[in-house]
Amino acid sequence: MARYLVIGGAGGVGSALVSTFKAAGHEIIASVLNDQEAKAVSAAHAEVACFPLDLSDPTSVVDAVRAAIDNGPLDGVAVCAAVAPIGILETANLKQVQRTLDVNIVSALAIFQAVIPSLRASRGRIAFTSSMAGKVAMPFVGQYSASKFGLEGLADAMRREVAGQGVHVALVEPGGIRTPMVDAQLMQVSQMIDALTPEEERLYGAFYRGFRDAAKASHELTASTASQVAAVLVRALTDATPVARYIAGADAEQLIAAAHAMSDAEMDGLMAQMMSGETAPA
Numbered sequence: 001m002a003r004y005l006v007i008g009g010a011g012g013v014g015s016a017l018v019s020t021f022k023a024a025g026h027e028i029i030a031s032v033l034n035d036q037e038a039k040a041v042s043a044a045h046a047e048v049a050c051f052p053l054d055l056s057d058p059t060s061v062v063d064a065v066r067a068a069i070d071n072g073p074l075d076g077v078a079v080c081a082a083v084a085p086i087g088i089l090e091t092a093n094l095k096q097v098q099r100t101l102d103v104n105i106v107s108a109l110a111i112f113q114a115v116i117p118s119l120r121a122s123r124g125r126i127a128f129t130s131s132m133a134g135k136v137a138m139p140f141v142g143q144y145s146a147s148k149f150g151l152e153g154l155a156d157a158m159r160r161e162v163a164g165q166g167v168h169v170a171l172v173e174p175g176g177i178r179t180p181m182v183d184a185q186l187m188q189v190s191q192m193i194d195a196l197t198p199e200e201e202r203l204y205g206a207f208y209r210g211f212r213d214a215a216k217a218s219h220e221l222t223a224s225t226a227s228q229v230a231a232v233l234v235r236a237l238t239d240a241t242p243v244a245r246y247i248a249g250a251d252a253e254q255l256i257a258a259a260h261a262m263s264d265a266e267m268d269g270l271m272a273q274m275m276s277g278e279t280a281p282a
Contacts, residue, residue: 076237
């Protein structure tokens with residue numbers, strides 16, 4: 001029996017990962033955002049130890065995680081929690097941008113600092129959930145893309161710093177994921193479109209509608225299930241010979257391959273087509 005820490009155990013991917021590890025007989029510690037999430041995890045997964053964790057306050061994360069694992073051994077850590085605000089960068093709320101970076105990047109470092117002694121002792125692994133948006137910056141999700149680009153660089157540096165200590169750091173790069181969060185985003189962007197001023201409509205209306213159409217098509221046609229992404233996280237934490245990056249989903253494979261093959265100008269054109277509805281989202 002192994003012992004795993006799952007950050008974001010109540011979310012779609014996190015919950016699926018907890019289920020997978022529990023079915024295999026492993027011990028799980030899971031972070032949750034609040035009491036409501038803790039009750040949901042406890043109802044779905046018996047004998048999973050939950051603890052509250054506010055990733056928007058990175059300075060509190062190290063102590064909270066260390067207390068939760070109680071200096072015990074850890075075979076692996078999976079970081080599944082993130083925030084994904086949508087909208088045009090020109091009008092982005094800077095406090096929201098700071099929160100996105102705190103949750104998606106700075107807290108990732110805090111988690112790493114908290115668990116690295118335990119992982120070093122067990123020669124364990126940590127896997128961060130990135131995104132295809134961490135390889136290709138997408139219109140309308142600029143905050144999220146920026147945070148995932150940052151996470152990619154952070155995890156690369158971590159991996160290289162601790163490789164000689166027997167700890168492996170991996171990135172899992174999903175494409176679209178079928179979760180309730182996407183349903184909420186689609187509803188939100190429709191409300192945002194209804195609230196556009198004439199000037200905002202002139203400048204960015206096409207981006208709002210293009211994003212909604214592309215996200216809806218992805219959600220219905222090409223997105224992975226939470227369980228499929230969780231299965232890739234399991235591979236990252238258990239493969240006999242782990243690699244630095246695991247792509248999750250055909251859409252992510254296509255877009256990341258295009259990013260390697262295309263020039264910036266070509267990728268700009270592809271993004272413009274996606275936002276205009278002229279081509280299906282990769």
